[in-house]
Amino acid sequence: MTSNSRPEHLGKTLRGKPVTLLEAISEALFEEMERDSSVFLMGEDIGVYGGAFKVTRGFLDHFGAERVIDTPISEAGFTGAAAGAAHMGLRPVVEMQFMDFISPAYDVITNYLATSRYRGSGSVPVVVRGPVGGGNRGGPFHSQNVEMAFFHTPGLKIVYPSTAYDAKGLMKAAIRDDDPVIFEEHKSLYRAPHLREVLPAEDYVVPLGKARRAREGGDATIVTYGAMVHASLEAAAVLEKDDGVEIEVLDLRTLLPLDDAAIAESVKKTGRLLVVHEDTRTGGIAGEIAMRVSEQAFEWLDAPILRVTAIDSPVPYAGGLEDYFLPRVSDIVTTCRYLTGY
Amino acid sequence: MAGRDDPVDLYRALALHRAAATRLKSLREQGQVPAATRCGLGYEAVSAGAARALRTADDSTGDVIAPTPDNPGAFFVFGGTPLEFFRQRLARDSAPGRGREPGMCPTDFERGLAGPAALPGTMVEVMAGITLAFRLRGQDRVGLVFSGEDETSTSAWHEGINFAAAQRCPLIVVVQAGTEASIGAHTRARDFGQKAAGYGVASASVDGGDVLAVHGAVLAAAERARSGKGTTLVEARGCPASRRVHRAARTGEGRHPDENSPDPVARCRARVVGERIARASDLDEVERGARSEVRAACEQALGESSPAEERALGGVYGGDPGTPPWYRLEPPARGLAPASTT
Numbered sequence: 001m002t003s004n005s006r007p008e009h010l011g012k013t014l015r016g017k018p019v020t021l022l023e024a025i026s027e028a029l030f031e032e033m034e035r036d037s038s039v040f041l042m043g044e045d046i047g048v049y050g051g052a053f054k055v056t057r058g059f060l061d062h063f064g065a066e067r068v069i070d071t072p073i074s075e076a077g078f079t080g081a082a083a084g085a086a087h088m089g090l091r092p093v094v095e096m097q098f099m100d101f102i103s104p105a106y107d108v109i110t111n112y113l114a115t116s117r118y119r120g121s122g123s124v125p126v127v128v129r130g131p132v133g134g135g136n137r138g139g140p141f142h143s144q145n146v147e148m149a150f151f152h153t154p155g156l157k158i159v160y161p162s163t164a165y166d167a168k169g170l171m172k173a174a175i176r177d178d179d180p181v182i183f184e185e186h187k188s189l190y191r192a193p194h195l196r197e198v199l200p201a202e203d204y205v206v207p208l209g210k211a212r213r214a215r216e217g218g219d220a221t222i223v224t225y226g227a228m229v230h231a232s233l234e235a236a237a238v239l240e241k242d243d244g245v246e247i248e249v250l251d252l253r254t255l256l257p258l259d260d261a262a263i264a265e266s267v268k269k270t271g272r273l274l275v276v277h278e279d280t281r282t283g284g285i286a287g288e289i290a291m292r293v294s295e296q297a298f299e300w301l302d303a304p305i306l307r308v309t310a311i312d313s314p315v316p317y318a319g320g321l322e323d324y325f326l327p328r329v330s331d332i333v334t335t336c337r338y339l340t341g342y
Numbered sequence: 343m344a345g346r347d348d349p350v351d352l353y354r355a356l357a358l359h360r361a362a363a364t365r366l367k368s369l370r371e372q373g374q375v376p377a378a379t380r381c382g383l384g385y386e387a388v389s390a391g392a393a394r395a396l397r398t399a400d401d402s403t404g405d406v407i408a409p410t411p412d413n414p415g416a417f418f419v420f421g422g423t424p425l426e427f428f429r430q431r432l433a434r435d436s437a438p439g440r441g442r443e444p445g446m447c448p449t450d451f452e453r454g455l456a457g458p459a460a461l462p463g464t465m466v467e468v469m470a471g472i473t474l475a476f477r478l479r480g481q482d483r484v485g486l487v488f489s490g491e492d493e494t495s496t497s498a499w500h501e502g503i504n505f506a507a508a509q510r511c512p513l514i515v516v517v518q519a520g521t522e523a524s525i526g527a528h529t530r531a532r533d534f535g536q537k538a539a540g541y542g543v544a545s546a547s548v549d550g551g552d553v554l555a556v557h558g559a560v561l562a563a564a565e566r567a568r569s570g571k572g573t574t575l576v577e578a579r580g581c582p583a584s585r586r587v588h589r590a591a592r593t594g595e596g597r598h599p600d601e602n603s604p605d606p607v608a609r610c611r612a613r614v615v616g617e618r619i620a621r622a623s624d625l626d627e628v629e630r631g632a633r634s635e636v637r638a639a640c641e642q643a644l645g646e647s648s649p650a651e652e653r654a655l656g657g658v659y660g661g662d663p664g665t666p667p668w669y670r671l672e673p674p675a676r677g678l679a680p681a682s683t684t
Contacts, residue, residue: 040478066478072508077501080467081474081509087451088475107498108467111460118658120439121449121457154658178660257659 006030007058013199022190024164024199025129026055028171029093031203033063036091039175040067042078043095052097053131053190079105079128083113086124091175096130099184100144113180114155127174129183132160133227133278134310134326136187139317145226145279147255150182151288157208158256160184162229164197166253169206177208186227186278195230211259213266217246220272220339223263223289225252228276228327235332245340255285263289264296271302272339276332281309303342308335347394349614352553353625355390356607357632359415362424365636366414366431374644375431376444380411384582385518387606388488389415391556392516392576395564396420396486400453405564406472408456408465408487411446412518412582416488421453424639435649442654456485462493466502466515473511473567484567486514486560491581493517494537495528503573507541512567514560514574518550518581538575550578551606554613 010030012019019027033039040063041056047070050057060068071078075096082092096102102109109128116124134143147158157179161167167185174181189195214229215236222232229251236247248266252259267273273293275286286307293305308331316322363382369375382389389409393416396405400421409416414427429437430448438448439457449457456472459465465487473485493499494517506513517534519525531537538545544566548555556578563574615622656664 069509072501072504074501074505076498077467077470077505080464080498080502081471081505084456084468084471084473085475085478086471087449087456087468088472088479090475090478092471104497107461108459108464112464112468115443115460116449117660119443119445119449119457122451123660157659 007062010058014201016198016201018196018198019164020191021161021164021167021185021195022053022055024168025171025185026057027199028168028175029056030059030062032172032175033059033067035203036175038089039091039093040069040085041093041095042069042071042082044071044073044097046070046095051095053187055095075101075103075105076108079126080108080112082126082128083108083116083124086126087122091125093127093129093175096128098138098142099130099132099146100141102128102130102146103149106149109150109156109180109182110153114153116155117179118155123178124180125175125178126180127171127183128180129171129185131187131190132184133186133188134315134322135227137317137319137322138187138315140314143315143322145184145277147182147184148279148283148285151256151285155179156256157181157254158184159208159254160186160226161253162186162189162214162226162251164195165199166206166212166251168199169204170208170253172203173205173208176205181208184226188227189230206253208254209257209259210253211262212251212253213248213262214251215247215249217248218270219245219247220274220336221248221250221263221266221270222274222276222332222336223250223252223266224276225255226278228278231327231329232276232332234329235336238329238333239336243337243340245336247336258289258292260292260296263293267293267297268300271300272342273301273305274332274335274339275305275307276327277307277309278327279310281307281312284309303339306335306339308332347557349554349610349619350624350628352390352394352557353610353614353620354628354632355394355415355419356386356553356610357629358418358424358635359386359389360607361629361632361636362414362418362427365428365640369431369640379431379444382412382414382446384606385412386415387553387610388516388518388550388556388578388581389413390419391553392416392486392488392514392560392578393419395557395560396454396484398454402452403483404454405484405486406451406454406456406469407485408469409447410488410490410518411458412490413488414446417447417455420455421450422447422455424636425642428640428643429646432643433648434643434646435653436646440653441649461496461498462490463496463498463500463502466493466499467505468502469513470502470506470509470511473506473513474509476512477510482568484512484514484564486516486564488516488518491517491519491525491528491534494534503541503543503575506573507543510570510572512570512572514563514567514576516560516576516578519577519579520581521579533579534575534577541573541575543573543575544571545575545577547577547579550581551604551609553606553610
């Protein structure tokens with residue numbers, strides 16, 4: 001039994017109302033399923049329950065059980081099945097209830113989906129999406145950022161939005177992309193009131209692989225993504241007010257492929273680079289960005305490349321411990337002061 | 343083919359499998375292919391008998407199979423040619439996989455061929471998704487995946503068959519089992535039918551060296567799947583024991599010490615001749631034809647070139663032409679940043 005009308009909570013944009021980042025993702029999924037009958041969803045508790053964070057609330061009633069499939073607890077199984085369905089011309093979007101749970105599917109994502117096109121087995125347009133990130137007292141198994149577990153795998157794309165507008169446009173682009181995409185959604189941004197915005201009523205996509213200049217400045221560049229975009233903007237506002245320096249903030253939006261051109265352009269303008277990520281330090285994306293800038297813009301640098309990241313530990317559970325683990329606005333301010341004074 | 347088969351045609355399929363596997367073994371002994379290459383000797387009956395129970399087509403309307411490297415006979419039944427087989431194994435530029443992966447079976451969904459995965463069990467997940475797509479689209483198609491008995495111990499195999507069972511996928515999982523002794527190396531279950539019961543799927547156990555028995559069991563499973571009754575596990579006993587068991591027994595390739603089943607090709611021959619379905623001389627002619635075809639294909643593939651080195655580039659993503667590292671293109675000028683470092 002399916003319903004023809006759009007659920008009320010998925011029509012805010014059509015009514016000119018602001019939406020949260022979570023609602024933007026829901027709208028993107030809904031509209032892509034309306035637009036293209038080959039798009040369908042799989043995951044644990046996404047149907048009857050509407051998903052752990054209610055991203056797919058109301059989808060089962062509207063699209064039916066054949067397009068909103070509640071799976072057994074089997075991240076590897078349903079991700080592998082998504083690959084098979086994609087081979088047959090469907091466009092599956094699979095939800096990891098928490099992205100921490102993607103680890104059982106590591107084999108099928110890295111060895112199968114990512115290599116399929118290169119091996120001559122054809123493209124596999126699969127989106128693997130789910131909530132990531134700390135700050136919610138979720139402890140070590142419900143708070144991780146998983147991007148770097150996959151960043152080293154050619155054949156994958158990795159998306160990590162920071163605004164509702166981008167989340168919707170990037171999700172649509174990911175679903176329409178013919179390569180497998182890992183789509184990370186920060187839990188702290190899902191319902192953040194300050195991120196509510198009115199989105200365009202018409203269809204739009206945000207192209208993968210293109211960074212966004214979130215703030216213009218000439219004294220130093222912060223390259224960041226996800227929740228740290230907002231921490232960086234907050235730090236930049238403090239630095240402007242207290243120190244009179246202008247920090248440029250570049251929101252990567254897509255981590256793989258990286259927008260090398262945008263990073264190099266900004267660094268050549270400011271001569272100083274700070275990379276900020278919520279992910280842990282060692283093997284984080286800051287290392288790769290620093291290397292690329294060293295290769296492409298070394299002569300424009302006026303100071304060492306620095307990074308602000310989570311500490312190298314599992315995500316701790318206790319509030320105080322987690323607060324210490326995560327990067328803070330004050331960390332970014334302190335580091336920028338060092339950088340601009342170098 | 344999807345009906346009671348002509349025993350002479352079945353014998354032809356066995357003979358082609360045997361000839362190709364024998365030739366591949368020679369190449370392995372000569373060091374022309376890696377020492378770990380699996381040839382498929384002893385799997386003739388299960389390969390050909392199962393594949394010939396399904397519907398083949400060359401326009402994406404037939405059934406889909408996922409052979410292991412032990413199943414060249416199934417590959418040939420689904421339209422694969424000995425020339426493709428040797429090109430693939432010898433990593434020729436002309437191979438469907440363009441030398442990028444060594445799998446015996448390249449992916450070609452028009453012909454119903456699903457290529458390999460890295461780890462055992464993954465293709466059960468992928469085939470669950472392929473057959474899920476058949477069911478969602480109301481197509482009268484079936485998928486079949488071959489597994490080794492050792493594969494059944496993996497989480498991927500479990501999640502794949504459980505997913506297929508839960509979603510009533512029209513999937514046939516053929517477990518190429520050895521003897522009681524070799525099965526006991528992998529499970530405390532008496533046979534794989536016990537495992538099938540745990541998943542709530544139908545099962546059949548047949549002599550894997552008897553091509554007609556395999557053919558009949560898979561034919562029944564396919565009819566069952568086409569009528570909406572879901573997944574079936576077919577246990578084909580008497581196949582060569584898994585390599586893991588071989589290693590334990592230190593017997594090298596061949597049969598496990600307690601495996602005394604007659605050669606499946608000889609068994610089929612004895613039956614066809616004994617029941618006066620064909621004369622021995624007719625079968626001799628079939629064998630000569632198979633050997634001749636295989637010899638010609640192998641010689642042609644041996645005479646072809648390997649891919650040019652730079653063909654390692656490109657095709658990782660859609661529209662990816664492949665960009666060589668800058669230091670392969672031009673010597674770097676001192677003090678100047680290279681134009682591209684990716």
